[in-house]
Amino acid sequence: MLTNNPDLLPVIALLGLTSMAAWVITTWLRVKNGYPLQGGWGQSVYPRANDETVERVKLLSQENAQLKAELGSIKDRLANVERIVTDGAHSLDREIEQLRGRTN
Structure with missing residues (x-):
């Protein structure tokens, strides 16, 4: 069937x-990134568990x-x-310092 149609042969190839x-690129990326x-x-083929990796x-x-x-x-x-920053006493200290600045 497919061999009778010569136009399909380049598409299949x-x-x-x-x-x-795509398989080669995927495998290369896995090895490069340590997967x-x-x-x-x-079964795991690469990397093999040796003393250094452990x-x-x-x-x-x-x-x-x-x-x-x-x-x-x-x-x-x-x-x-x-x-400390959101504490009410901190805002009270600020108000006191503002009042001191007004009297001077």
Whole structure:
């Protein structure tokens, strides 16, 4: 059927080449960005888990925990600053300073 129509042969060839190029580009982007590649049955092909990658994950996890703790302390400090700035006594101090400026 398809072989009898010579006009369809270039279209089919172009479609096949395009799909192969898309697969190559997708695989290249996955490798470049560190995503794991999977084999035909879903097993991980790349990157393989070795001692270096396990150690790297441990270090990144520790750094992540430290950064989370630091962010938590910064949030607490910011909450205290917001409380001080929006405190009613602060506005009262401002009003007193304005009154002092009027009398001088």
